[in-house]
Amino acid sequence: MEIEKGKTAKYLKEKRPVPKEVTEQLKSFTKTKKAILNALKEVHKTIPELAMELNMPKEDVVYQLMSLVKYGQVAPDDIDDMDEYFYYKIKSNGKN
Amino acid sequence: MALGNVTSSPKILVFSTEKISDPAIDMAGLLKLHYPPTVYTLPVPCSSAIKPRWILHALEQGFDGVFIAADGTDCPYGESCTEKTGAIVSMTQQMMKEKGMDPARLKMAAICSVCSEPFVRHVKSFTEYLSKPSN
Amino acid sequence: MARINPEFSDELKKYGAFDANACYNCGNCTAVCTLSDEDNSFPRKMVRYSVLGLEGEIQASLDPWLCYYCGECSTTCPREANPGELMMSLRRWLTAQYDWTGFSGLLYKSLGASVTGFLVLALAVIAFGFSMDFRMADLLHYGHYFEMGAIALVASVILLPNIIHMWYQTVRKPGTEAGLKTYFTCLRDLLVHMFTQKRALGCDDNQFRWFEHFILVLGYLSLLFTTVFLDWFSTQSMFIIVLGYFESAVIFVVTFDFVRRRIQKDHEISKHSHSSDWFFVVWLFLMGLFSFLVRLFIDLNVLQQNMWLFMLQLIVLVQWALLIVPFGKWTHFLYRSFAMYFQEIKLAAN
Amino acid sequence: MNKKIGVYICHCGGNISDYVDVEKVRQSVESEAGVLLSKTTLFACADSNQQEMVDDIKDQHLDGIVVASCSPKLHLLTFRAVAERAGLNKYNYVHANIREQGSWAHSDNKPGATEKAIKLVKSAIAKVRNAEALEPVKVESVKAVAVIGAGVAGMRAAIELAEAGSEVFLIEREFFVGGRVSQWDDLCITPETGKELVTRLYDEVMKHKHVTLFTGAELAEYSGSVGNFSLKVKVTPRHFKLQCDPGALKKAIEVCPVEVPDEFNFNITMRKAIYHNYPSEYPQLPAIDMKNCTRCGACEKVCDSIDLSQKEEIINLKVGSVLVATGFDPYEPKPGEFGYGEMDNVVTLPQFKRIVHYCVDKLTYKGKEIKNIAYIYCVGSRQVDGENKYCSRYCCTSNIHTAITVKKKYKNIHNFHFNRGIRTYGKAEVWYDESSRLGDIYLQSFEHDPPVVENRNGQTIVKIKDVLTADKELEVVADLVVLVTGMVPRKDNSIGSLLKIPRGRDKFFNEIHMKLRPVETVIDGVTIAGAGQGPKNIMESMNSALAAATKSFSLVASGALELEPTVAKVDTSACSWCGKCEEACPFSAIDRVGQNGNSIAHVNASVCKGCGMCLPVCPENALDLIGLSDVDMESMIDALIPNI
């Protein structure tokens, strides 16, 4: 049984179907990601501002936004006047 | 010669010893005991190995002071260390006098392996001394 | 300067305390207690005093009465030192301290003494019945007067002096100076707490316990009133008869639940039962049940043939009135209410 | 002159980069002469970065590297190994310490710290530019280890070393082995007593033919270096011949007129000048304490085994490594400290343990029965005013265990623990719980308000402002006050000063690094174990003894060692033998040799330890340390010089 290198995922897919939850989870993440990136398109925002705008619990925004920071799509900006919340902005092209 | 120098803090060269006083200086950092960043350390195996010409070289090339962080009686190479280092210091100071330098620009003190606070005290007071306009 | 008395905790053990010495003074119990506040932070302070044997401090404190034993302190105690049960034991110990006769202490500490007391009273009632040839009318008549007499006697000779003693220990001796007016204005609290046990609502556990307790107190007090002043066993008034049935039913139904819980031990507060707790709930249950049955037998007209039932009822009643009410757990009902009253006075005075 | 130098500047995950602008440092040095590449890295010591350095060295044919990161005491060996793996001579790597002596020391001054870091890196570059490939000095290592101190840690280490295959010399100063543990009775963690544990270990030691035990022996002189230490051990005679008739011995002890306080019982009892600590103690042979013996000869008349003519011996040993397990002393309270020495019912915990040992059914001291015992904790430890700031670790647990023993052994005992916050860490917490449940009372004092012991109408009263009772003043009438004394370093530091083992702020022997090299000292070849290194319980001492044994064994296992090539070198053309260097050398590594008819100095590289003491004394400046020449030093100094 020869399987081509670099195309092995297909092989496993046949043997082991992807569970529904996993695809659901991916959809929901993609949706949230889009929404956050969309919301940050124009101006930088703080987490409470994002939560308000997206109508999402703040803790979920923290989690998702910080993941996007980690993946290099969003970057922290200045801190607000009260020194409480950072602003976040889109990271252009992954290069600063 | 330091007169024309515009930098704020006097430059001090510290000769430390690898096994005794250098760990103490490391620990000063560990404990965040701050001292001026114009204090530079060069470790040598034993303080009694420091040649007067190195000291003179440093002073002539622009250091305001040289501080020998000697092993004292803790020296792993033997009790004679203190005495020998003392001899080096007095010999060098003699040479400094001959060259018209203030012999007080060379200082020595025994710094044990945990004497971080004394070290910081020493370099601070030495800095103070060297900052006086008369020097 | 207070001197430590390590023997005191042994004394307390006789009142049911255990493991309080295990306390390492973390204060968790005080922090989880919803009734504890800045003015009265307990139970840890009481645990500490008990361990150290500072009897004077405990006697001067009202804290044990302010606790309504939800059991949270004990279930969450990191050392399993059981502060809740200690507070319970302190209430027993304090009862014994307030009681000038010394019977309370004797009965709490010695099961033998308690049993003897119960037996003596039972024999006395039987002897009395014998002397009356078990004539029902006379027995009913004397039984009724006994109730009135006992209430008057217990209240004036034992309970009132004890309350004054309690007042002296907790209010006067610690130096509270309160005017007569304060005593008067705070009376409201006494009555409210006596009849509603309102404070227990502050406990964190379910409110059903409070409700049960509340209707039990109402049932008990109204049955007392119904039998003593409305002469339930002899009345002809349909209303009073039904009321009595209802009240006694409430008592035995609720106390049955209490007994069940003490047997099943499914809640922290019912895990550790002292003999005085058993006497209290069982006798209350028996009182409710026997009262109910006596009246039922009267209504069915079979009491005459079943004098034993009336005798049993009378024995339970006498034991209740002469042992449990003046010296037993019943007093807690009184002391608790007065503790709230004194506490209000102390707060008002400061 | 090296021309292809790689410079690596470490962020240390923020430890450096939070205060030092590492990128600026990199930019400032990238154009230094000889620098081929310069990089910053999150963790220079991480595996992936090490691999990157190896690749760089190989791919770019680097002939020198500089790593600017933490103190070289941590990772000098790490990066030397990197160089070696890449095929670069490890002495072509130079370290710049920009953390301990940079970012951390100057966290208050970021520009200053950055400036200093630049200078330090430049200085390191200057040195690496001149660096030469050096070969370590190879020496043979004697496959033997000297273990100093035959307490439980020393004995355990000796057993381990012997089992691993080393020759072991176990050197004990006292006449009897077992150290402090032999003075303990019950040991809390297991039912075993101190005596039993000592017996077990002693039997095991004696089973190994590769362990030689010296008692009454002290290290008198020491020379040489790792792999090849020469020791002179002074052995004091016991004045007993090997066989000893028990009856005659008993008589000899009876007739001895000298009575001195018995240190084994912490001076609560007396002993004769002929003594043994307890029956069946090891070695099972009594000794005569010649410091107190009046040489009256009375004993010799009743016991044939006694031989007062035995003489002190000096034994020469060759070992590759020295393991120091000299233990601790219990803190001796100052006169008047909580009534110690002034009231006759104030004792220390070690004394109390001996009292408990001797009292069978009834606890008595000085003829009086003891019921109420007050224990005062942290005596000599966690001192607010004194110099012992450290916690002695074992005392809470040990004392609580003793209190439980006392409570169970005698009737009607009340224990009062005047503590500063109980520290029964780990599983020892269960003892604290048990003692509480047994009714022991714990009282806690404020740091600055210790309990007071006073005499009132003939009663001993202990007073405290109790933290646990909201600052209330409480008092206890005590029949006996036990001062729970901590551990202090051995009063007699002769070993420490002979071997030059540095001590920490707590005055205990100091390891190089608590986590990286926890049993090694800065003196190569000398390891430390047990409570001499800091307070430890028995199990912890054993762990350190085993770890130290492993370390010492690894130094002697292969029979050969590589030493630093930093030794003195004579410029034969400049030397015109004056003998001053020979005089200055503390290790006799310099001889006079003939060369072309003239006498010149010669350095014996395997004896030279590279201290450099000979350097400044040479009138002709004919001596240098390899790797630390005038050129090295002066170019490094030049690089440090401000504003150039």
Added chain:
Amino acid sequence: MIMEETKKKILEYDALVVGGGIAGGESALNLANLGYQVLLVEKDLTIGGKMIMLSKVFPTLDCAACITTPKVSEIARHKNITILTGAEVKKINKLGEHRFEVDVLQKPRYVHVADCTGCQLCEDVCPVSVSDQYQYGMVGRKAAYIPFSIASPRAAAIDIENCTLCGACERACPTKCIDFTQTEEEYLVKARSVVVATGFNLFDPLKIPRYGYGRFKNIITSMQMERQLAPTRPFNTILRPGDGKLPDNIAYVLCTGSRDKSVGNPICSQVCCMYSIKQAQLLMGALPMADITIYYLHIRAFGKGFNEFYAQAQDMGVEFIKGKVGKISEKENGNLILRYEDIEAGVVKEAEHDMVVLSVGILPNQGIADVFENEKLELDPFNFVQQSDMLASPAKTSIDGVFVAGTASGPMDIPDSILSGGAASAETTSYLRRGTL
């Protein structure tokens, strides 16, 4: 050889070390340095255990990574050490002295470690985001991921449970090291000795509902704070997970799950006091304006330099309050109200903090005892591995030839774990020598 066993790869080693944390690593390294062949089996994808995840270590404030990573890389490179990551010991049979037969099961990583350069391109293209276990759930990670930047091996792995098998990673991988055809690997290991260094578990604060962990988002565990302070941290700074605010008033609740019989753990975890004090000091550096309060029962600062470190924190302004926190409630703004008795005053109090750290205790990692088949590995009353001769040979267990290192035998700090690792290797050495002589 029996037919069904032929699938298994057979390996032979002098010592099997179970657990690649700092204690197991120390043992393995010592043994390997003495020339023994060592197999190190690690359940996780990286070696270094919990220590490699930490920020700095007390009382010296060295960064944990600075101590772990060089040790880890020395272990990884050592010619006498073989490492199996993502592998579990399933069965250990003692056939006789110096004869152990061990079944090891290695889960597929779906990446050929040797070929992976750690370039993270697969991570970039992976569309999936799931909770990152290495950041204790504070951020997400991809299904194709490198555990964290200083992991060893620093190689990618596929989280097959959450992978959508889209194949993007494979296409992006420059070295073609991703391989979904990998399957479980079974090994039959013949070892002459075994070192158990399986470490510990952390207490799960969900078991104390009155603290509100899980419900109140601004309560985190000390391990989560440790991650926030570490160089490989999940956020760019210290943030409240509830709303991303910079906290300025942080409380530590000590003895969460330790010294607490009501949650079944009566013993002291030995490290929580010190790591909390350490974190407090680090927080004061990271957030200079922040107030830090530590609620404690007794400060267990018993080790070398610990008490001095405690005093240093007091001098820096960390507030210490004696009193166990009884319960925590949440305010509208996410701040938390801690109810406790201030023991020194004897009064119940409430205090508001904007972030709470639960200093969770150390619990045994229990599975290892079940792995031993024909001889019983005894556990102590707290379910740690029983030390059979605690005083004279602390590394010995109830089975001759099986030794214990580090926190597998009880709570201990890093220096003690390292010494214990040293002791275990010493005992193993003598045991192995007894086999050869």
